[in-house]
Structure formats: C-alpha cells, structure tokens
Amino acid sequence: MIQGKGHPKDAFLRSERLPHIWCPGCGIGIVLNAYLNALALSGIPREEVVLISGIGCTARLPGYANADSYHTTHGRSIAFATGMKIANPKLHISLISGDGDLFNIGGNHIMHAARRNIDLNVICVNNFNYGMTGGQHGSTTPAGSVTASSPYGNLEQSFNLPYMMKAMGASYVSRWTALHVRQLTRSIAKSFTVRGFSFIEVLSVCPPNFGKDNGFADAYAQMQYFREHCEIDNNADLHNAGVTFSGDRPIILGDFYHKTRPTFHDIEREIIERVRVDR
Amino acid sequence: MKRKEFRIYGSGGQGVITLGHLIGSAALLDGCEVAMTEEYSPQITGGWSSADLVISDEEIDYPLVRNPDYLLALNQEGFDSNIARMRKGSAVLVDSELVDSSDAPGNGKSGEMSHAIIMGVSARKIAVSLGTPNSGNVAMFGFLSRISGIPTKKSCMESIKKRFPKRAEENVKAFEKGYDAGGKFE
Amino acid sequence: MIVKGLIDPGKHFISGNFACAEAALIAGCRFYAGYPITPSSEILERLSSRLPMVGGHFVEMEDEIGSMAAILGAANAGLKSMTATSGPGFSLMQENIGLGMITETPCVVVNEMRSGPSTGIPTRVGQGDIMQAHWGTHGDVESISYCPNSVQEMFDLTITAFNSAEKYRQPVIMLPDQVIGHMSEKIVVKQPWEYEIVPRLTISSRKADDKLVDFSTDFSPMFLAGTGIRGNFESLTHDEMGYPSNSSAVEAKMMNHLLGKIRDHRDSIVEFEKYETDDAETLLVAYGVTSRVMERVVREGRNKGLKIGLFRPITIWPFPDREIRKLSKRVQRIIVTEINYGQYSHSVRENSDAPVEEMHFPPGAVPDPDTVLKSISKPAKQEKHRREKGK
Numbered sequence: 001m002i003q004g005k006g007h008p009k010d011a012f013l014r015s016e017r018l019p020h021i022w023c024p025g026c027g028i029g030i031v032l033n034a035y036l037n038a039l040a041l042s043g044i045p046r047e048e049v050v051l052i053s054g055i056g057c058t059a060r061l062p063g064y065a066n067a068d069s070y071h072t073t074h075g076r077s078i079a080f081a082t083g084m085k086i087a088n089p090k091l092h093i094s095l096i097s098g099d100g101d102l103f104n105i106g107g108n109h110i111m112h113a114a115r116r117n118i119d120l121n122v123i124c125v126n127n128f129n130y131g132m133t134g135g136q137h138g139s140t141t142p143a144g145s146v147t148a149s150s151p152y153g154n155l156e157q158s159f160n161l162p163y164m165m166k167a168m169g170a171s172y173v174s175r176w177t178a179l180h181v182r183q184l185t186r187s188i189a190k191s192f193t194v195r196g197f198s199f200i201e202v203l204s205v206c207p208p209n210f211g212k213d214n215g216f217a218d219a220y221a222q223m224q225y226f227r228e229h230c231e232i233d234n235n236a237d238l239h240n241a242g243v244t245f246s247g248d249r250p251i252i253l254g255d256f257y258h259k260t261r262p263t264f265h266d267i268e269r270e271i272i273e274r275v276r277v278d279r
Numbered sequence: 280m281k282r283k284e285f286r287i288y289g290s291g292g293q294g295v296i297t298l299g300h301l302i303g304s305a306a307l308l309d310g311c312e313v314a315m316t317e318e319y320s321p322q323i324t325g326g327w328s329s330a331d332l333v334i335s336d337e338e339i340d341y342p343l344v345r346n347p348d349y350l351l352a353l354n355q356e357g358f359d360s361n362i363a364r365m366r367k368g369s370a371v372l373v374d375s376e377l378v379d380s381s382d383a384p385g386n387g388k389s390g391e392m393s394h395a396i397i398m399g400v401s402a403r404k405i406a407v408s409l410g411t412p413n414s415g416n417v418a419m420f421g422f423l424s425r426i427s428g429i430p431t432k433k434s435c436m437e438s439i440k441k442r443f444p445k446r447a448e449e450n451v452k453a454f455e456k457g458y459d460a461g462g463k464f465e
Numbered sequence: 466m467i468v469k470g471l472i473d474p475g476k477h478f479i480s481g482n483f484a485c486a487e488a489a490l491i492a493g494c495r496f497y498a499g500y501p502i503t504p505s506s507e508i509l510e511r512l513s514s515r516l517p518m519v520g521g522h523f524v525e526m527e528d529e530i531g532s533m534a535a536i537l538g539a540a541n542a543g544l545k546s547m548t549a550t551s552g553p554g555f556s557l558m559q560e561n562i563g564l565g566m567i568t569e570t571p572c573v574v575v576n577e578m579r580s581g582p583s584t585g586i587p588t589r590v591g592q593g594d595i596m597q598a599h600w601g602t603h604g605d606v607e608s609i610s611y612c613p614n615s616v617q618e619m620f621d622l623t624i625t626a627f628n629s630a631e632k633y634r635q636p637v638i639m640l641p642d643q644v645i646g647h648m649s650e651k652i653v654v655k656q657p658w659e660y661e662i663v664p665r666l667t668i669s670s671r672k673a674d675d676k677l678v679d680f681s682t683d684f685s686p687m688f689l690a691g692t693g694i695r696g697n698f699e700s701l702t703h704d705e706m707g708y709p710s711n712s713s714a715v716e717a718k719m720m721n722h723l724l725g726k727i728r729d730h731r732d733s734i735v736e737f738e739k740y741e742t743d744d745a746e747t748l749l750v751a752y753g754v755t756s757r758v759m760e761r762v763v764r765e766g767r768n769k770g771l772k773i774g775l776f777r778p779i780t781i782w783p784f785p786d787r788e789i790r791k792l793s794k795r796v797q798r799i800i801v802t803e804i805n806y807g808q809y810s811h812s813v814r815e816n817s818d819a820p821v822e823e824m825h826f827p828p829g830a831v832p833d834p835d836t837v838l839k840s841i842s843k844p845a846k847q848e849k850h851r852r853e854k855g856k
Contacts, residue, residue, distance in 0.1 A: 083538030
C-alpha cells in the first residue's frame with residue numbers, strides 16, 4: 001500500500017467509510033468537495049456543523065463528512081431539520097440531498113421551510129432523475145427526456161427550482177453546475193453567512209441513467225454540454241430559467257437572489273422573551 | 280351525595296360549555312367528583328351546544344349522562360329535544376323568555392305526564408338588565424344553585440371569581456339575581 | 466428544582482387534552498410540532514400558548530409527516546418533544562415513527578382515537594387504532610403504548626410516557642380515545658418535586674473509533690447534534706458505529722438490541738388494573754372509556770349476583786400476556802369489549818386458556834352499561850366466531 005501524506009480533506013472526511021457508493025463520473029463527489037472547501041473557508045467551528053439528508057444518491061453525502069450527520073427518511077429531511085434548527089438555533093445546518101428527495105416526495109416540506117424562513121442551507125443536487133432506483137423520471141426531468149419510466153419521452157413539464165424557491169420565500173437563491181466548482185464553492189460559503197433559508201441548485205450528471213438515455217455518452221459529454229450552453233446571469237428573470245437539454249436555449253446560472261427578512265427563529269425569540277414566566 | 284346527572288343545552292354563543300365548567304369547578308370545590316362531556320354542532324356560532332355533567336361523592340365509573348336529574352334548557356331546541364327523557368323527580372330549568380314549556384308533556388296538555396318539575400328564570404333578561412347581555416348563563420348558574428344546592432353558593436362564587444378574574448363583579452351580580460329568582464320555587 | 470410557569474399543584478377541573486399538555490410541560494417537554502386535527506387540536510392550541518411561557522418551542526407543521534419528522538429533529542437537538550394527532554394523522558406519522566424506532570429517538574406521540582377508517586366520524590369516539598399503535602410502521606418494533614381511562618390518568622401517563630421514552634429511547638405512544646381527550650374531570654396535581662422525571666442520557670465525548678451505540682447493552686446514551694460527537698444518525702440498518710450495512714448479521718444484532726431493550730424490561734413497563742377478579746367466572750377485558758363502562762357493568766352485575774370481573778390493560782403494548790394467561794386459567798370465559806370490530810381480542814385469545822368472546826361496539830358512541838349487562842347475563846356461549854355465514 002502506498003503511504004502518502006493523505007488527502008487534504010482527510011480531516012473533513014470519514015475516511016474509514018471510503019470508497020463511496022457513487023458511480024464513476026457522478027457529480028455528487030464534486031459537490032462534496034465544494035462543500036468541504038466552503039466549510040473550511042467559513043471558519044464555522046466543526047462541532048456546530050450538522051448535515052442532514054433524506055434518501056437517494058446525494059443523501060449519502062452527509063455520511064461521508066466528518067461532522068454530525070443525519071440520514072433521515074425519504075423526503076422528510078427538511079421537516080426533520082426544521083425541528084432541529086428551531087430546537088437549537090445555534091446549529092449550522094446544511095441539507096444536501098437530491099432533486100427527487102427535496103422536490104418530489106419532499107416538495108411540501110421545502111416550500112413551507114422557505115416560507116417560514118427557517119435558517120437552513122439547502123443544496124439540491126439535481127441529476128434530473130431518480131438515480132438510486134435506476135433512473136426513473138421525476139419533477140425535474142425535462143419534458144421529452146427518455147428515462148426508465150418515460151420510455152416514450154417525459155410527458156410532464158419540469159419544475160424550475162430557483163424560480164419556485166424565490167417565490168416560496170427563500171432568502172438566498174443560486175444555481176450552478178457540477179462543472180462550476182469555484183462559483184459553487186463561493187455560493188455555498190456565502191449561504192453559510194445568510195440568515196434565513198438559502199437554496200442552491202447544483203445541476204449534475206448521472207452518466208449511467210439520465211445521461212445514457214438522453215444522448216450523453218458519458219459524464220464528460222454532459223459536462224461538455226454544460227460548458228457550451230450555460231450562461232451566467234445574476235440578474236436573470238427566473239421565470240425563464242427552466243432547464244432544457246434541447247440545445248436551443250441557454251441554461252441560466254448565477255447568484256440570483258439575496259434578500260434577508262426576519263427568520264422564524266428571530267420572531268420566535270422575541271415572542272418567548274415577551275411571554276416567558278419561567279425565570 | 281349520590282350520583283346526579285346534568286344536561287345543559289343551548290345555542291352556540293350562549294355560554295353552555297362555560298356554564299358546564301362553572302358548575303364542574305364549583306362542584307369540585309364542594310369536594311365532589313365531576314365528569315363533564317361536551318358536544319356541539321359543526322357551526323361555531325349559530326349552531327347548538329350541550330354540556331353533560333355527572334357529579335357524585337363517589338368515584339365516577341360511567342362518565343356519560345343517560346337520565347338527567349337536571350335539564351338546563353337555554354333555548355327551545357334544548358327543551359324540545361330532551362324533555363321526553365326527563366323522569367319523575369327530575370327538574371327542568373328553562374330560560375322562561377326563550378323557552379315555551381306550555382306544550383310540554385307533564386303540563387297536562389299533551390302526551391304522558393313526565394312529572395318533571397319545570398321552573399323558569401328570565402336569565403337572558405337579567406343579563407340584559409345588568410348591562411352584560413352575555414351573562415345569562417351565569418344567572419342560570421345562580422338559579423340552579425338555589426334550587427338544587429348543587430353546587431353550593433359559596434363554591435359557585437369562588438368558581439366565578441376564578442373563571443372571570445377581571446369581570447367577577449358583574450358576573451357575581453348576575454349570579455345573585457338568578458339565585459334570588461330561584462327563591463320562589465323553594 | 467422549582468420550575469416556574471407549570472400548572473399549580475392542587476385540584477383542577479380540566480379536559481383530558483389540557484391535562485396532557487400540562488403534564489408534558491412537567492415532564493420537561495420543550496418542543497411541540499403538530500397539525501390540527503379533531504379531537505386532539507386542544508393539545509396543540511394549549512401548547513402554542515404554554516410552551517413559549519416556559520422557554521419552549523412550538524411549530525405548526527404543514528402535515529403530520531412533517532410534524533413527526535420535526536419532533537425527531539428536535540429530540541436529536543436535545544429537547545424532549547411531542548406531537549399529538551388522531552387516526553388520519555397517525556397513519557401519516559407511521560413512516561417517521563419507524564425512523565424514531567431505528568434511530569432510538571425518544572419522543573411522545575399522542576394519538577387520540579376517533580372513528581375510522583379514513584376520515585370516519587372525526588368528532589366521535591373509536592378504539593380502532595389499537596393494532597396500528599404496534600404494527601403501524603413497517604418492520605418489527607416493540608411498541609410502548611399507554612391507554613388512559615380518565616383525565617387524571619391522561620395527566621399521569623403523559624409523564625410516564627415521557628419517562629419511558631427517555632428510559633427506552635424510542636417513540637412512546639399515548640393512546641387515549643376521543644372521550645378521554647375531550648372529557649373534563651378532576652385532577653390532582655402534585656408538587657413538582659414529587660414527580661419522577663427521567664433525564665436524557667447523552668454522550669459527552671467520543672474518540673474517533675469509539676462506538677456510537679453499544680448493541681450489547683439495553684440503555685446506551687444518545688448523541689446530540691452540535692456537541693462535538695460527530696455521530697451518524699442512520700435510517701438504514703446500521704452497525705454500532707452508526708454506519709449503514711447490508712449484512713443480515715448486523716441487522717440481527719441491531720434488531721436484537723432494539724427489540725430486546727423492551728422485552729428484557731417488559732415487567733417494569735407493563736401496567737394494568739384488576740377489578741373484582743378474585744372469584745370472577747366471567748372476565749371482561751376493556752381499556753380506555755370502555756373500561757369505565759365495564760366497571761359499571763361489573764358493579765351492577767355483582768349486585769345481581771353475577772361473578773364478574775374486569776381486567777384493564779393500561780399499557781396496551783407491551784401486551785400483559787402473563788397476567789391474562791394467569792387469569793384465564795381460573796375464569797370460565799373472557800369477553801373482550803372494545804369500540805371497534807375486534808382488535809385487542811386477537812391478542813387476548815392468543816394468550817388465553819379460557820374461551821374468548823368478542824363484544825364489539827360500533828365507533829361513534831360509548832356503549833351503554835345496561836345493554837352490555839343484559840347481554841352478559843345470558844348463559845355463557847361457546848367461543849363465538851365473528852362470521853357465521855356458511856352453507
């Protein structure tokens with residue numbers, strides 16, 4: 001066995017759990033790397049860092065980070081985190097989970113957490129399908145895409161996540177791809193400083209499922225598509241920021257929205273201070 | 280005191296449930312056991328509501344009312360829908376302005392004699408005259424206490440003061456008026 | 466320790482739901498997440514007002530799935546937590562009750578039984594969630610479920626439920642029926658220091674290769690978020706490090722621990738009450754409001770010379786199997802009376818040497834003692850099958 005200096009992120013990883021479960025070419029590892037870099041930049045004491053996820057490929061990410069990690073039930077991570085953050089507002093809670101987990105089965109919870117302005121950092125890795133169960137279509141699968149459960153082309157329209165999350169009341173909204181690592185890292189670091197609900201969408205690749213069935217021979221091909229078709233526009237009209245792989249429209253990325261308003265915790269603290277009688 | 284059963288029935292907004300709580304808390308102060316159940320129509324206002332109380336010196340097993348010893352009818356529907364089950368020796372207390380009991384069985388006009396004694400008090404009128412139109416239920420509380428002795432006046436007063444700390448005085452007045460009105464049935 | 470803001474010691478005339486809320490505060494509950502549903506909404510309303518008064522947290526969630534998830538999240542941040550619901554919401558909570566079981570998260574779930582299935586009769590009594598309280602979530606669990614039959618017991622058992630949740634580290638179910646929740650009765654509240662309150666056992670520090678949980682002991686401390694433990698909370702089958710595993714050997718070890726911690730302590734959990742059972746020939750089994758009816762039946766039956774008694778399980782689960790077995794050896798028949806179409810009777814029959822009859826009452830009403838007594842006074846029948854159709 002080759003003895004080396006180890007990986008620079010060793011202190012942030014549960015190296016005893018490696019190798020990870022992700023397929024070659026998967027974008028999730030890139031997000032893990034970006035997250036850990038952002039965490040290191042942030043200087044947040046590690047014992048205050050909590051990672052929470054639901055079920056799915058991305059939801060395995062917190063389990064590899066050397067911090068308190070919570071692998072909950074499918075779709076319920078946001079509700080679990082809502083309880084945890086309200087109970088202890090000092091915690092720095094990040095949710096890193098997939099599009100299916102956060103927006104299909106968990107859609108109800110995420111919109112209410114944004115509306116309540118729970119101070120959570122949500123990173124949604126969007127691979128446009130259900131990867132872990134074999135590549136079925138979901139609410140983020142672009143219309144017309146072929147998947148394991150849409151053999152004739154997806155007949156449903158997909159969600160435009162940044163547009164949706166801004167409308168639901170998020171305090172911070174941005175979108176990058178697994179190719180835009182530096183921008184993503186900066187956005188994650190920024191989201192740590194945002195008081196309130198922050199949302200980052202990371203467009204990613206799923207080579208053996210979505211990629212293979214939709215004209216991307218491998219991960220590189222889909223990354224190449226991102227490279228050629230992405231356009232950064234921080235002031236984009238989010239209404240037009242839906243994602244398509246048809247080649248006729250750019251994929252819009254950027255640091256779209258940042259506006260703070262009182263969080264659930266701010267308002268709750270005021271109420272408690274006003275009415276409490278126990279001391 | 281052996282087990283006694285009470286049914287209070289009226290319209291939503293008349294304070295039926297509140298009256299139940301007043302009676303229950305006062306009976307507790309008298310050292311009794313109390314069980315109270317409530318029912319109401321789906322409409323919050325404008326519908327009907329009822330409160331059933333079991334009061335006893337002994338531990339209460341079956342907590343529901345089957346054969347009321349006292350019916351407190353705060354509206355016509357309360358009277359009409361319950362009068363048939365009132366047995367001999369039971370008492371029916373009505374708001375005489377709001378309930379027409381002249382056609383009731385036992386008044387000799389129709390049906391079988393139920394032998395329930397029907398007693399009226401102008402509870403709402405008392406409340407209006409005191410300038411507190413919502414305290415009709417408390418006047419009925421006084422009326423009941425005078426007629427049945429359950430709960431005792433002393434405990435009733437205490438339960439009123441506890442329930443309405445800021446409006447104790449006006450409610451005590453309504454209680455007294457109702458209590459006095461019960462005098463003529465002694 | 467004297468905590469201000471708790472219900473005053475002494476006598477109170479309050480509803481079962483209010484009693485439950487106040488008892489939760491005494492037990493140390495400082496987090497509630499819930500969704501309004503009849504007949505349990507008064508617990509939610511009361512705690513929305515009372516929790517901030519004692520520095521606690523309240524959140525009305527978007528549904529019962531979220532409510533259950535939120536109380537698990539709060540529990541893992543260190544607070545004693547609770548939710549309350551009724552049948553339709555209890556069905557939605559089953560998913561995350563399972564999460565609480567596999568992750569050993571202490572919390573209390575109040576399920577107030579109304580008529581069912583589905584929406585049923587929301588405002589009226591039922592006892593149809595008896596089996597669901599044990600077998601509602603998928604997979605194998607040992608349930609701890611308390612079934613109060615008075616407002617005083619609603620108060621006392623809520624405290625017991627919080628204590629059991631802490632001791633045995635799992636979600637504990639309170640299973641009152643609609644009548645008990647809505648009924649007002651006298652309760653006597655003791656001085657705060659007279660209540661035993663079980664504190665949470667937590668991990669204070671952990672070296673990188675220390676186990677997160679020790680499957681060989683029944684009571685392991687739990688790790689709380691933000692205390693430097695760097696633990697992994699895992700909904701997948703996991704090993705003692707908290708890491709997921711596909712191994713059936715690991716699964717067996719974990720399940721032995723999860724089930725064993727309840728089975729090994731069954732005697733300290735099981736609670737029941739016997740009434741006039743010493744010379745009884747007919748034994749009634751009843752819980753919740755039905756047991757109040759049957760108490761009356763026994764009293765009146767005894768006046769008429771019937772040798773009749775009542776067994777009342779207070780912990781519906783774990784099932785008081787040994788107690789039923791013992792009684793069944795000396796009675797001629799057992800009649801299980803419940804406001805459903807036959808649920809607890811299955812477990813009673815499984816544990817009885819005497820013939821077991823079922824007396825069902827349709828949800829929506831409390832059975833009438835006279836009617837019950839009349840039907841019991843008839844000569845004992847052979848074990849009655851529910852379906853007697855045939856050719």
